[in-house]
Amino acid sequence: MNVVIAPDSFKGSMSSREAAERIRAGLARVFPAWEMMAVPMADGGEGTVEAILAVIGGRRMRGQVKDPLGESIEAEWGYCEKRGLAVIETAAASGLALLKEPDPARASTYGTGQLLKQALDHGVREVVIGLGGSATVDAGTGFFAALGVRFFDCEGREMDPAGGNLGKIDHIDGSELDPRLQKVRITIASDVTHPLLGPEGAIHVFGPQKGIQPEELARFEGGMSRFAEHLVRVTGRDHRWTPGSGAAGGFGFSLLSLLNVEWRSGLEWIADQGRLEERIRQADLVITGEGRMDRQSLYGKVPVGIARIAARHEVPVVAFTGQIQGDLTEAEETGIAVILPITESPISLEDAMRQGPALLESAAFRFAQVWRLGEWQGGEN
Incomplete structure (x- = not known):
């Protein structure tokens, strides 16, 4: 069995x-004799x-930077x-999880720019920047400020x-943008x-989850729009409606x-690096x-992305989750055969996150027992 x-x-557990x-x-x-290949995944966010x-090897580097505030x-x-x-993960230096309370008016991506500057100091030739999990709606101005760009108001x-x-930015001075960026491939x-x-x-x-109140949405949208208009005039590039620009x-x-x-x-970049499709093509089962899985999970999250790859090779997919929210009856259409919660009894979210690793291992053990029962029944038939 492969x-x-x-x-x-x-997230927050393991x-x-x-x-x-x-x-x-x-x-x-x-099943101690099963051949099992682990390919840890992520979608650009935390992890x-x-x-x-x-999947490719390397080491963790640590440095002092500024958090979102x-x-x-x-x-x-x-x-x-x-x-x-x-x-580089935006979440590492500019993530929402770093704050006790969100503050969208003050939060900045400056620390993420500092991380990139540290990487440039090590002479890197290629950079991958994951954009998930940020606490910010600063349009990356903090990131670019850390790399030499300056922003001025009309006075x-x-x-x-x-x-x-x-919305107050009237002039952008990019003359001191770190020149090393021109020699680095950025993904x-x-x-x-x-x-x-x-x-x-x-x-x-995304604003509400970062602390923008309903009555503030128009003001923040207006500020973002004015900044975008200015940047379009400066660069001659208009990416306001480009998918992913938000x-x-x-x-x-x-x-x-x-x-x-x-x-x-x-997901696709990491899958390519880990030769995931090749491994799935040779597999009998994907887990x-x-x-947490909810309806949003059905539109691009890691489990569904994995299931779509597996579906091309007719390999069944099982998904474990800590929490199911809403109706996921459409999950089978994505290629996921079954979604299994890892909790065994009613439990608080805090306890579930703390016990998550043990709960997941137990859930995998129970699933294997059920699979073995199916093998026995298959043998009898």
Whole structure:
């Protein structure tokens, strides 16, 4: 029996690598002879660094940077020295999980720019930037400020790069943008396809989860729109309606506008690096999962992306999850044969996250027992 284990992280509980190992351990208690290949996955958000390092090798680097509100923190990025590759998560320095309370007016991507600057100091030739999990709606102005770009209002006063200041920016000085960026290949890893503006854009879709109140949406949208108009005039590039430009609070828009970047699905990029489709083609079963599955999971999250690959080769897919929300009866249409919750009894979210690794291993063990029962019944028939 050949099994590919390719989960996403269970956010707040375990990384994709640990999730894969826990699933493997649970299955091995029943089927120690099964051939199991772990391919930890991510979609550009939290866990991207660990997933990429797991499939291509490398090491974690740590450095002092600013968090979304300017406090000093230590953040990680991935470094594959053989390839001259850096892997940076926006969530590591500019993530919503770093804040006790969201503050969209003040939050900045400055720390993510600092991480890239550290990578450039190591002489990297290639950079992958994952855009998921940000706390910001600053359109990446903080990121570019850390790399030398300056922003001014109509009276010539330099502006702090932050979501609440976008509409006040009247002049952009990119003369001191780090020249090393022109020599580095930059890939954006994101599975967000939303444009910058409008009802499906950065503010209206993602703003509320970053702390924007309903009565503030129009003001933030207006500021984002004015900044975008200015950047279009400066660069001659109009990416306001480009799919993905709304990622990470408009960060995607500024990256597309100011740098020469390649945009890739985070899931597809990591899958390519780990030769996932080749492994799935040779498999008898695929197991995936993530912390929570809801209707949004059916439209591009890791388990569904894995299932679509497996469907091309008619390999069945099982997904584990910590929490199911809403009606997922359409899951089978995506190629997922069954979604299995890992909890055994009523439990608080806090306890479930704390016990997540053990619960996942137990769920994999129970699944293996059921599979063995099916084999016995098949043998009798």
